[in-house]
Amino acid sequence: MANEQLQEAVNALKNTKVRMTPQRHAILEYLYDSMSHPTADDIYKALESKFPNMSVATVYNNLRVFKNVGIVRELTYGDSSSRFDCVTTDHYHVICSDCGKIVDFHYPGLDEVETLAEHVTGFKVHDHRMEIYGSCQECKNMSH
Amino acid sequence: MANEQLQEAVNALKNTKVRMTPQRHAILEYLYDSMSHPTADDIYKALESKFPNMSVATVYNNLRVFKNVGIVRELTYGDSSSRFDCVTTDHYHVICSDCGKIVDFHYPGLDEVETLAEHVTGFKVHDHRMEIYGSCQECKNMSH
DNA sequence: GAATTGTTTATAAGAATTATAATGTAAGAA
DNA sequence: TTCTTACATTATAATTCTTATAAACAATTC
Known part of the structure; x- marks a missing residue:
């Protein structure tokens, strides 16, 4: 594939x-x-x-x-x-703040955020970007 | 304030x-x-x-x-x-891809995204970040 | 096949950020 | 208060990432 x-x-x-x-x-x-x-x-x-x-x-x-x-x-x-x-399918990234690892994370697109932003700001919105930060399992365990 | x-x-x-x-x-x-x-x-x-x-x-x-x-x-x-x-209240940014202007955009926090990400990836999630890209009103008009 | 356009390479230049060492300043102990 | 220690600032040098330039190369078009 x-x-x-x-x-x-x-x-x-x-x-x-x-x-x-x-x-x-x-x-x-x-x-x-x-x-x-x-x-x-x-x-x-x-x-x-x-x-x-x-x-x-x-x-x-x-x-x-x-x-x-x-x-x-x-x-x-x-x-x-x-x-x-x-660029394949729409996905977001979950990033480990400790080691920098990046994991893909699928989530239904946040279309309503885009439309709301258009109304509030008057922008013509093309795109958005989202990332989630945290500690991956390895780094979680390290900090014990 | x-x-x-x-x-x-x-x-x-x-x-x-x-x-x-x-x-x-x-x-x-x-x-x-x-x-x-x-x-x-x-x-x-x-x-x-x-x-x-x-x-x-x-x-x-x-x-x-x-x-x-x-x-x-x-x-x-x-x-x-x-x-x-x-870092004040929770807000996001709407950014003009043409001129770089940044406008604040208030939106109820995407807590469910964080919890879902925790479950799917096994991360301990601390934070997330989101930005919205588009053309501001001035730049929209420029391109006519 | 010659001319044009696009591509790679090697190197230099640029810009943003960080490290270093010396100097300065504030806080705590005697 | 004075001495000592720890933290801050300054000036400069060094690093790092990225882009620009010019020459050599390759492919496409006429």
Whole structure:
């Protein structure tokens, strides 16, 4: 299923001016396979063996390209570097404040929040973002 | 009322080992008076005339102190620098994707989201964060 | 096949934040 | 009060993440 989603993403790119390159494919593949929330540097390190000559800038550039096309989302949490997540179904993130672990969390979309915000503020609302913070099971046990 | 909240924050600090200094008071005062969401640099610039010798590091250090005590919250959006917000009542932020304006938005707390997340993930949930993105009225009109 | 457009690489530059060391200031004990 | 200790501030240097630049490369179009 990760493969199907990857294919969808590749197809989405075909409809734009964006060319498919080995590096791009590898970055997408890593994102869809790992299903984690890596930083640009995580991706860079993970692909080092496969692409010894790849530049960090390539990772950043392509993540931005993917973001603009809409197949990747950038997550900025408290920690220094951004994390990237492939846009699949609507889900939220539960984040461990102690170790930084990120777990996906499905929840019916908060549409009513968006509509209420439109009425109250006069904005044209496009999107929202929510994160939940806490201590994961491992870190909970650590603090005994 | 901003003054009352400021007093509360000052009192909260008295109960810790944290000392009150002129710089700290000025930073808090600015946060509570302006009711905006300034960056560290905004604060630094705003207090320049009052404290010509203050270092940027002081602003950063103290914002972190306030954050740890729990009277200030750090907001990390896509843009490069963090923004800081005094923790008052529970409210969310509506952010203009075009001009960056931030508007407060009151909404009954999403407690059920937190409890559901606890059950599903096994986390001990402390907190959550939500932001709503859209175009403010000015930017809506601009794009005609 | 030549020209154009887009891509990668390597490196340098930029910006935000943190660490360090020296100096300053307030609180507590003698 | 004076000495000592602990905390704060300042100035500067160092780090880290990210972006810009220019040259080399590859693919697409005419």
